[in-house]
Amino acid sequence: MHFADLGDIRVHYSEQGPQDGPAVVFANALGTDLRIWDGVFAQLPGALRLIRYDMRGHGLTSCPQAPYYMGDLVQDAAKLMEHLGVKDAVFVGLSIGGMVAQGLAAERLDLLRAVVLSNTAAKIGAHQMWHDRVHAVRDHGIEALAEPTLERWFARSTRAERPALVAGIGAMLTRQPVEGYIGCMKALGETDLVESTARLRLATLGIAASE
Numbered sequence: 263m264h265f266a267d268l269g270d271i272r273v274h275y276s277e278q279g280p281q282d283g284p285a286v287v288f289a290n291a292l293g294t295d296l297r298i299w300d301g302v303f304a305q306l307p308g309a310l311r312l313i314r315y316d317m318r319g320h321g322l323t324s325c326p327q328a329p330y331y332m333g334d335l336v337q338d339a340a341k342l343m344e345h346l347g348v349k350d351a352v353f354v355g356l357s358i359g360g361m362v363a364q365g366l367a368a369e370r371l372d373l374l375r376a377v378v379l380s381n382t383a384a385k386i387g388a389h390q391m392w393h394d395r396v397h398a399v400r401d402h403g404i405e406a407l408a409e410p411t412l413e414r415w416f417a418r419s420t421r422a423e424r425p426a427l428v429a430g431i432g433a434m435l436t437r438q439p440v441e442g443y444i445g446c447m448k449a450l451g452e453t454d455l456v457e458s459t460a461r462l463r464l465a466t467l468g469i470a471a472s473e
Contacts, residue, residue, distance in 0.1 A: 265322075268341040274322035275315035275342060278303070283311040285351040289339060289359030290314070291381075292446050293404065293411065293435040295321030298356070313351075315342055317359065319442020328445035332453040335446070336365035343373050354378040358446055361386065361453060368458040376465035384455040392451030396444050404436045404443055411435060417473035 266273045276296060286306075288299050296314040303312055316323040318330055318338050339362050343351065353374055355363035360382025367377050398406045412421070412432050421428050 263322075266342055266345045268338065268345065271318060271324045271326065271338060273315050273318075273324070273338060273342050275313060275346075277311065277313045277346070279308060279311040281311060283309050285311045285313060285348045287339070287343060287348065287351050287353045288312070288314040289353070289355040289362045290317055290320065291357035291359055292450070293320075293438050293443060294356075294431070295434065295438070297321075297434065298431075311348075313342075313346065313348065315339075317362075317442075317446065319445045320438050325439040325442040326445070328441050329448035329452075330445035332361060332365055332449050332455075335362050335449060336369060339366055340370045340373060349373055350375045352376045352378065354380065355382060356380045357382050357386070358450060361450070361455060364455045364459045364462070367462050367464055368455070371464065374464060376467070378467045378469065380469040381471070384459040385453065386450055389451045392447050396447050396451075399440060399444055399447070404438060404440060408432055408436050419473075 264275050264277070266275060274296070288296070288302070290296060290298050295316045299314050303314070306312060318335055319325045335358070339353070343349070349372065351374055353363045353366060355361065355377070357380075360379040363377040363379055364384060367374055395407060412428055412435070415431070416428050
């Protein structure tokens, strides 16, 4: 368990592998924390320097009062990488983490060699959708969105065949700080990276699926 004091925020992170190995940094999805990458890390070569962290308002990272802005999330990632002396990294982002990757590539290309964008977009949803979800969570807690969220995240077959996994991820989701969840939803509702992402010129792997 490691923490980095980045001035306005304390970020919880973990790393494994040699300090001089090629660096790969992982950013989690909304409503999850760095544990979301456990299965991925178990499959990766030991020669890599693997770094993952809890996004602002998630896991054990500080949870400032909402709203947050995408620029805050991008700067958190950049400051953590600088704190750890990481450059020329591959940055892997899932959902909102993928938006962080896009923002980082636009603003701090000096830190990156490539990005992996998993189940994300340059703009996710409409402002009104996020506005409605913020009010639902304010009034009823994250539990109000838990079931539809898990239905989007897991195919019906996975929900039937691996109920323990789905329940575990559901517990991770509902135990995130409400203020952090709302803060990141507000960031999502205000972010449109279409123009800046269209101008990016670095190696990029996109991952998506119908289920």
